[in-house]
Amino acid sequence: MNIFAFITNVLSIGIPFSVSLLLASTGEMFNQRAGIFNLGCEGIMSMGAFLAFMAPHTLQGTALEPWANMLGILAAMLMGGLMGMLFALATVTFRAPQGIAGIGLHMLGWGVAGTLFRFFVGGVTGIPGLKPVFLGMNALAYLAFLLVPASWYILFKTPWGLKVRAVGTYPRAADTMGVNVARTRYQALIAGGVLAGLAGAYLSLGQAKMFADDIVAGRGFIAVALVYFGRWNPFLILGGSLLFSIAQSLQLAIQVQGIAFPYEFAVMLPYVLVILVLAFAGGSTVRGPAELGKPYNREKRV
Amino acid sequence: MKRFVFALVALCLIVGVVAAAPKTKVKIALIVESTVDDKGWCQAMHDAITAVQKKYGSALVEYSYSEKMKPVDAGSAARQYVAKGFDIIICHGAQYKNLVLEMAEEFPKTTFAFGTSGEIGPKNVFTYMPESEETGYVNGIIAGLVTKSNIIGLVGPVDGGDAARYNRGFILGVRAVNPKANVQVAYTGSFGDFVKAAELAHTQIKAGADVLTGSAQQALGALRAVAEYKDKNIWWLGQDTAQLTIPESYKVIAAASYAYEAVVEQLIDKRQAGVLGGEVLPLNFANGGFIYKFNDKVGPVLTADIRKAAEKALADITANKITIPWKDVK
Known part of the structure; x- marks a missing residue:
């Protein structure tokens, strides 16, 4: 195989596989910019993947079939928003520790999606999934890439984006200026949840075209890491998602080519790469949201 | 006709030798990491045990299972089975190896099994290995x-x-x-x-x-x-x-x-014959394991x-x- 075909193959497989990471980490970026890190991303993705799968699965052969994928995506986004709201209730209103609450949300989403799937479907069933529209990628993938400049614009050029950044950096000052900290954090968490739900929908509808308990397989946690990797900036997060996915497809392609290299190391490659970049990016002048991870209590003296 | 009679005799011999009905009631427990209806790894073992149970009747073979057991959680489930007097506890996955070895030492009268593994376990641990x-x-x-x-x-x-x-x-x-x-x-x-x-x-x-x-x-x-x-x-x-x-x-x-019936039947037979473990039970075409x-x-x-x-x-x-x-x- 010539080198050009090799590179084309690696890219044509790697780029579509970056989409779910990109969506989830863009959502997580909104959460973290508002000062909340949501480790429950994986759980929201599981629920999103399940609901997006359920719509085409149950509507097969009905009058609604042409709309099934769309309905599935909407259901996934709605559920993502609701789970984001639930997380906001726990971490913003009740000021629960974010790490623990996030792990709780992860287990809730993962467990409920698996149980409902088992109850209503069970076993293994495929769905037709999303059709490619251009260059082998579906419409949702292009939407995800368009979301990158859109998120950048929202975050840095709109009043709402300024509020989000303010409540994540110095909520007390934002509060003094009349910004409703709790409401803004709720909004950011709901937005993040919607995107995580969409990321899950992409996994089941766009990639695997099926659902299984462990379909997300740790991608929600990688998305959280990619936000740090991307220094809370949508364009850098896009770079991180692409780097990770292309490294993934590259290691698979290397294995397939039969190059003598222990497969255990090949499988590790994408993760090692992210750790290396994180380590070297440590000296970056870009600082994360200063109040990340701290609940805000107006009554508390500091 | 000759062939048919030969096949029939062979079948009777196999059934007679390999799969004698349990003499006394045997209680089997299964511990799996996924679910018993996963259309794959765990279901294969579950289906085998239920098939054996159906064959001999639930009066002779009692069966219970625990799903979604990570190796960490599986210990408490296994202990409960021992307390309830289960004879054979199958931990279906090589990830349960350490747990099984620990439990086996603590409860020497119970037969444990885990697989796939080609290792020969202690005297009350069977392993099973599909020769895939x-x-x-x-x-x-x-x-x-x-x-x-x-x-x-x-x-x-x-x-x-x-x-x-x-x-x-x-x-x-x-x-x-x-x-x-x-x-x-x-x-x-x-x-x-x-x-x-x-x-x-x-x-x-x-x-x-x-x-x-x-x-x-x-x-x-x-x-x-x-x-x-x-x-x-x-x-x-x-x-x-x-x-x-x-x-x-x-x-x-x-x-x-995989048709684990061969393993389940061997487990029952050997236990009833007084062998609690210490052997690798193979699965292959010859013993009907595939x-x-x-x-x-x-x-x-x-x-x-x-x-x-x-x-x-x-x-x-x-x-x-x-x-x-x-x-x-x-």
Whole structure:
């Protein structure tokens, strides 16, 4: 195989596989910019993947079939928003520790999606999934890439984006200026949840075209890491998602080519790469949201 | 007629020797990491135990199971089973090894079993090992005869246990009929990452593979990826007969499965004969531990000659006429 075909193959497989990471980490970026890190991303993705799968699965052969994928995506986004709201209730209103609450949300989403799937479907069933529209990628993938400049614009050029950044950096000052900290954090968490739900929908509808308990397989946690990797900036997060996915497809392609290299190391490659970049990016002048991870209590003296 | 009588006598002998009904009531517990209806790894063992239970009646075989047991949680479940007087506790997965060894020391009168593993355990621990190089070999024969591009893709989970044996058997099967064919072996590093398995299958296909195979749960992701090439001559050989009953089965030429009944029956027999463990129980074609099914609906790709070659290999393996030196394959 010539080198050009090799590179084309690696890219044509790697780029579509970056989409779910990109969506989830863009959502997580909104959460973290508002000062909340949501480790429950994986759980929201599981629920999103399940609901997006359920719509085409149950509507097969009905009058609604042409709309099934769309309905599935909407259901996934709605559920993502609701789970984001639930997380906001726990971490913003009740000021629960974010790490623990996030792990709780992860287990809730993962467990409920698996149980409902088992109850209503069970076993293994495929769905037709999303059709490619251009260059082998579906419409949702292009939407995800368009979301990158859109998120950048929202975050840095709109009043709402300024509020989000303010409540994540110095909520007390934002509060003094009349910004409703709790409401803004709720909004950011709901937005993040919607995107995580969409990321899950992409996994089941766009990639695997099926659902299984462990379909997300740790991608929600990688998305959280990619936000740090991307220094809370949508364009850098896009770079991180692409780097990770292309490294993934590259290691698979290397294995397939039969190059003598222990497969255990090949499988590790994408993760090692992210750790290396994180380590070297440590000296970056870009600082994360200063109040990340701290609940805000107006009554508390500091 | 002679053949029929011979077969009947042989069957009676097998049933009589291998599978005598339990003399006293036996209580079996199963611990699994996934669920008993996962259409794969865990369900295969669950189905085997329920089949044995059905055969002898629930008055003789009592059965209970615990699902979604991570090795950490499985300990408390196993202890409860011991407390309730269960005789045989099967922890279905090599990940339970340490737990089983610990429990076995604590409860020497209970029989524990885990697998797949080829290790000989303590005197109250059985291990079971599918000799899956046999199913791999038969699948490999078909793959070697079907491929036009002479490139065959293998989507492996990890290079260990029965997956490693399957892969090596598969390579030997391909080599036996088509020495020119190249088997591209690659691993996802996971038993359950369907998405990554699909990605790997796409990579294999783009590199020219026109016949693919794979084992463990993750293989379904790869089969789904193969099914995306609907009108192309790209085919799949399964290591799970459940793949013949799903919509993607039109891509599956044939598939093998484990029939753990052989293991369950041996466990009961040996325990009742006073052997609590210390042996490896094999699963192979000869002891009925494997099922092999051709997919008649797959179309002209499964020619009479190919089928014949595979059937011959099956018969030879069952009759121990050929050995598969899987350990020689790197």
